[in-house]
Amino acid sequence: MALRESGEDYLESIYVLSERQGIVRSIDVAEYLGVTKASVSKAMTTLESNGYVEMGKRDVHLTERGLEVARQMWERHCFFVGLLEDAGVSAEVASQEGCHMEHCLSEESFEKLRAMLGRDGASAPIMTD
Amino acid sequence: MALRESGEDYLESIYVLSERQGIVRSIDVAEYLGVTKASVSKAMTTLESNGYVEMGKRDVHLTERGLEVARQMWERHCFFVGLLEDAGVSAEVASQEGCHMEHCLSEESFEKLRAMLGRDGASAPIMTD
DNA sequence: ACGTTTTGTGAAACACGGCTAACTTTTAGG
DNA sequence: CCTAAAAGTTAGCCGTGTTTCACAAAACGT
Numbered sequence: 001m002a003l004r005e006s007g008e009d010y011l012e013s014i015y016v017l018s019e020r021q022g023i024v025r026s027i028d029v030a031e032y033l034g035v036t037k038a039s040v041s042k043a044m045t046t047l048e049s050n051g052y053v054e055m056g057k058r059d060v061h062l063t064e065r066g067l068e069v070a071r072q073m074w075e076r077h078c079f080f081v082g083l084l085e086d087a088g089v090s091a092e093v094a095s096q097e098g099c100h101m102e103h104c105l106s107e108e109s110f111e112k113l114r115a116m117l118g119r120d121g122a123s124a125p126i127m128t129d
Numbered sequence: 130m131a132l133r134e135s136g137e138d139y140l141e142s143i144y145v146l147s148e149r150q151g152i153v154r155s156i157d158v159a160e161y162l163g164v165t166k167a168s169v170s171k172a173m174t175t176l177e178s179n180g181y182v183e184m185g186k187r188d189v190h191l192t193e194r195g196l197e198v199a200r201q202m203w204e205r206h207c208f209f210v211g212l213l214e215d216a217g218v219s220a221e222v223a224s225q226e227g228c229h230m231e232h233c234l235s236e237e238s239f240e241k242l243r244a245m246l247g248r249d250g251a252s253a254p255i256m257t258d
Numbered sequence: 259a260c261g262t263t264t265t266g267t268g269a270a271a272c273a274c275g276g277c278t279a280a281c282t283t284t285t286a287g288g
Numbered sequence: 289c290c291t292a293a294a295a296g297t298t299a300g301c302c303g304t305g306t307t308t309c310a311c312a313a314a315a316c317g318t
Contacts, residue, residue: 038298269310
């Protein structure tokens with residue numbers, strides 16, 4: 001089953017939170033994304049059954065497969081947010097809108113775009129945002 | 130009621146088709162977007178009740194309000210498709226993916242991005258694609 | 259003018275992704 | 289320990305936007 005935009009968002013947030021705090025619980029994801037814990041629970045179930053995450057007793061973590069997607073999403077997130085900020089968009093708006101742009105492109109197209117725009121591949125350090 | 134991504138797509142396609150062929154029928158929109166005519170029928174009903182389109186006996190056309198949105202979407206479509214093509218993405222893929230990017234940004238952010246990237250505002254001539 | 263084909267509509271169903279509410283389970287303080 | 293708070297799950301609902309299927313209405317060829 002193909003990953004949807006919302007699934008990618010969940011994976012990305014698990015990635016960011018795990019870098020930030022190590023162990024990630026559903027409630028952390030819920031707060032980060034601004035959804036209810038019920039929504040997270042549902043999403044985790046389908047992400048787990050598709051092999052993107054594994055749920056322990058009190059944590060959730062990415063599988064290899066999930067990590068790959070998550071890193072890619074985070075990379076794109078940083079790219080688009082940086083691009084918009086450079087264009088003069090406020091950090092807050094750039095972050096919101098970048099969140100959507102990151103799901104629009106295939107990997108191939110994204111790489112081509114990044115190559116053309118000459119922004120290097122460095123992702124922003126993960127911090128509270 | 131705010132316009133959703135799909136509503137914007139419908140308006141844009143009516144705009145493109147009307148430039149191309151004058152009169153636009155539901156079936157044309159359905160074929161253009163690759164959805165069923167039932168979907169178009171339903172979408173037109175809500176777009177009409179929100180003042181974006183008017184339905185005649187055998188055609189559908191944009192109101193002032195709808196035209197404004199449609200032109201804006203088309204402008205963005207051309208911008209993103211052009212950008213991707215310049216990056217080396219095939220016309221077909223660029224068109225597909227540009228279709229999604231065009232809905233991600235606020236008007237303000239889009240203008241800033243366009244200004245920074247220095248692509249002029251000329252939209253591509255409307256042709257079969 | 260008639261019948262066929264094309265076009266449009268309406269009803270019912272589905273997938274998705276969110277929500278609330280109620281419940282269970284786990285954690286942690288006293 | 290034991291209870292209260294926090295975290296997680298489950299069930300059911302909603303809105304959006306599709307679909308299919310059946311039908312209505314219009315257009316068109318002969």
